[in-house]
Amino acid sequence: MKETIGFVGLGGMGSAMAANLLRAGYPLRVWNRTPERAAPLIAEGARPAATPADAAATGGIVLTMVSDDQALEGVTRGPQGVLAGLGRGGVHLSMSTVSPALARRLAEEHRRHGAAYLAAPVFGKPEVAAARKLWILVAGDKQARERARPVLEALGQAVYDFGDDAGSANVVKLCGNFLIGAAVEAMAEAFTLAQKHGVPRQQVQDFFSRTLFDCFVYRGYGELVALEKYEPVGAKPSLIRKDYGLVLEAANETLTPMPLAQLIHERLTSTVAKGRDDRDWSGFAREVSEAAGL
Amino acid sequence: MKETIGFVGLGGMGSAMAANLLRAGYPLRVWNRTPERAAPLIAEGARPAATPADAAATGGIVLTMVSDDQALEGVTRGPQGVLAGLGRGGVHLSMSTVSPALARRLAEEHRRHGAAYLAAPVFGKPEVAAARKLWILVAGDKQARERARPVLEALGQAVYDFGDDAGSANVVKLCGNFLIGAAVEAMAEAFTLAQKHGVPRQQVQDFFSRTLFDCFVYRGYGELVALEKYEPVGAKPSLIRKDYGLVLEAANETLTPMPLAQLIHERLTSTVAKGRDDRDWSGFAREVSEAAGL
């Protein structure tokens, strides 16, 4: 029988992932800040935990999926935190999008307690998670990575290894969110130029996503930008603006100028400042149209 | 037997395309500013023309592939120009990367002379042209487009139709060059950030070009940017800087702010100003590394 896994953080992503672990035969102990969200999983056989620490078994594996640095610190540290529950030999599989700096600090703290902290951020929306199609990155202690691999494989379509420094996986995750935003900005400028010259936006998107840019981002986000229909909401502008804050922070720490990342951060700031936080974050493309008087 | 086609402009792209027409069974009359470049085609059966007008048969098809707006105007207008040779019923298949504004003016001039001007810009380097793998756009007079289609199909892997306004195809071509540069800038910033955080550039490129960005541009240009090896030279920075000048001009005419296009134009300007015109244009990515002190 498979070992019991602790699961902390049952938002849209976490719930879908936890359900897949249950289906893969892992007994779960689950915890969420608002306990009601645990009900569907408990109905499927998961047991509730009283605290994050309680979700962790000594020497076991705990997976966390929460919204930001602060939330991760909250469920990790202190007497009720994951780290207190894990003890020696435990593995914390941290799948949230957080700063590389926090990942590195937590890795060090876990090491001092004889536990291991793995960064394992993912690409994919909740539907993608539910379909077990996530792309998963992993980095941190080597032995822990080997032990965690079957768990990660139960969650996504592929697992990519980024070595011993836990921060590495988070850096690459931030790079990905940046690259997606860059593609959105580029398409928004290109489609707007075409539109102003009488060429329909969708015709342009259709051409490029079949030829030079025949890939997931230019097809999926490209369609939203072409149609200027920023629904359904994969992630809100204010949420991804937080991620761009992490990108710029990671750039600042290492003296890396990123003018394109700054431009997108600025677009997201305007989007939120104008009260347009109810659409998908790719809706910052509207700023491009608006600046052109459309 | 197929009709004779005039071919004007035998640079790297033009020569490869002309050779494919010969192989497809089209008799050719060829002209180039420096006549020596015609020799290999003449050896394969093409006949030399004394002037661009001479390459054109009355009512026939002439294809032009030259370096910029000025060169296109040079081979098109005047008593020795293509338009004088074509006369009524002729079709000018203009495959160069030029401004939408020039395309529209030339379309009007051809119309007044009873001829048709088709814009048919392409995506692909000389090797791609040689392998008949070009992506070809076409726009302009409807009847002429129908007549020209078999010729275009002999030159590339697919032909995409952008309607009656010749300028449309050029706008989309410019959008493409812009989107490629945007992807290069985005990757350069992302890979530099990763590098500064200890993650190898190639590992990042490898991950994204297998997952979110599994397409031609992120694989091909991505490899150049990851390795920081900007060879072989597909197109020089000064040449593509000219194209970005056309992008910004097309944006100016239509009151379309394009800050990302401006950023890349600025990068290309620095690249040329620093005397780095001997590498592929994607080498502007070095500006990103350099600004980060690498």
Added chain:
Amino acid sequence: MKETIGFVGLGGMGSAMAANLLRAGYPLRVWNRTPERAAPLIAEGARPAATPADAAATGGIVLTMVSDDQALEGVTRGPQGVLAGLGRGGVHLSMSTVSPALARRLAEEHRRHGAAYLAAPVFGKPEVAAARKLWILVAGDKQARERARPVLEALGQAVYDFGDDAGSANVVKLCGNFLIGAAVEAMAEAFTLAQKHGVPRQQVQDFFSRTLFDCFVYRGYGELVALEKYEPVGAKPSLIRKDYGLVLEAANETLTPMPLAQLIHERLTSTVAKGRDDRDWSGFAREVSEAAGL
């Protein structure tokens, strides 16, 4: 008695300047594209000219003050143009804001005809011109500069000499329009930040224009930006956008990246695209407020 001067271009600036020449005792021959604008000057003693050439006396001095490169070329070249009228020994005092490239071409053309072309652009609005408070730059042929100096001194508070290359004065004029726009952008960002933190815009402007930035631009334009009242209209956004086009063209020719000039050009483009061309050009500062959701 003073020598007769030809005066071509009687817009707001030109009319005020011509009136000052009359008052200084210079007989004038005046020409304007729409002749009615000459009436007030004729009432004060100026004689009307039938063409720009007619305004010029052989070997005399003609002053031109028109709206852009194209207009200057129009009144200068051809059988009815200023240059035809001036002949050998004549001096063309060109006071419009035009491109350095045109100035250099016209200087060469005048030289070939035995005449001299002086670039003498000015800083100041029509009221400033009327009050003889213009700052005047001059560059071009040395002897011609000496001959023209008393005329220039009758028009402004001070004349600054920029040497033999006519283009130099135009470059400096463009630098000035750029520096003003840069100050407007800087104040707009600073005042908006202050406003968002609860500090009144005017209090900030008042402080800086009494201390670190105690000068004309930060006081005058500063007040417009602080009050967000972009009236009266000194120059429309579309007019100054044309000047920024010249700045970027001059930068392009010499491979000079100017990201701040691009930013302001972009702001002006948005202002015009949104149909806000009825306020002073410094009204592009509204784009800053708007991007902040105000």
Added chain:
Amino acid sequence: MKETIGFVGLGGMGSAMAANLLRAGYPLRVWNRTPERAAPLIAEGARPAATPADAAATGGIVLTMVSDDQALEGVTRGPQGVLAGLGRGGVHLSMSTVSPALARRLAEEHRRHGAAYLAAPVFGKPEVAAARKLWILVAGDKQARERARPVLEALGQAVYDFGDDAGSANVVKLCGNFLIGAAVEAMAEAFTLAQKHGVPRQQVQDFFSRTLFDCFVYRGYGELVALEKYEPVGAKPSLIRKDYGLVLEAANETLTPMPLAQLIHERLTSTVAKGRDDRDWSGFAREVSEAAGL
């Protein structure tokens, strides 16, 4: 006899200011992290304090002048901090360049302890401080401002009042550092454009600093940028980069896009990344020249 004042932070600025207070007849109790720096003041009659708390008399006035947020928190909080020493009725005159957010938090903490926190940042280099020519801003509790006014007047040429919110003065100080950097960037771009067109940088700077921009910043910083001689060092790039970090943080908190502030932050980042931290911070203007291939 005047009341004794505590003085914490004896760097270049603090030492010059403290000496002026002694000369104005204020007995001083001084403290510095490295005690040797206090020696010259003690030689002039100041008494040494063992801790920041010890420099403060209950109900007295303490002035702090330290390098950043962290240093200010260090000397303010805890049993040895200024706040512990001041007690009820005391006034903390905080003259460092720190974030508005910290000023607001500290104001609240002081209020809870019955003391008052005044933000009183200054403009001017150490020589300016020594000459009592500082421009001083002040904001915070009204009564405390009245009490502190004579002390501030002993330190500078003028005191500007920004009301009850301590954060306001810091916001305006940050605006000032931003406006100076914006002027440096603008001049760097303008002078480089002129230079590329054959017009000497100094001639351009001389013209503008006598006419449109006849003020302190365009004269002083303008000369450095014109001569490209970034000495003496008023403040290092890394120090002012920290201030731009505060500007962007203040902008982020309030959803205020500041693209020009981002551009300058990026320039400063490059300057530090390239190891050029040994010149005055205005030396970021070299990035402009370098991007132009000079």
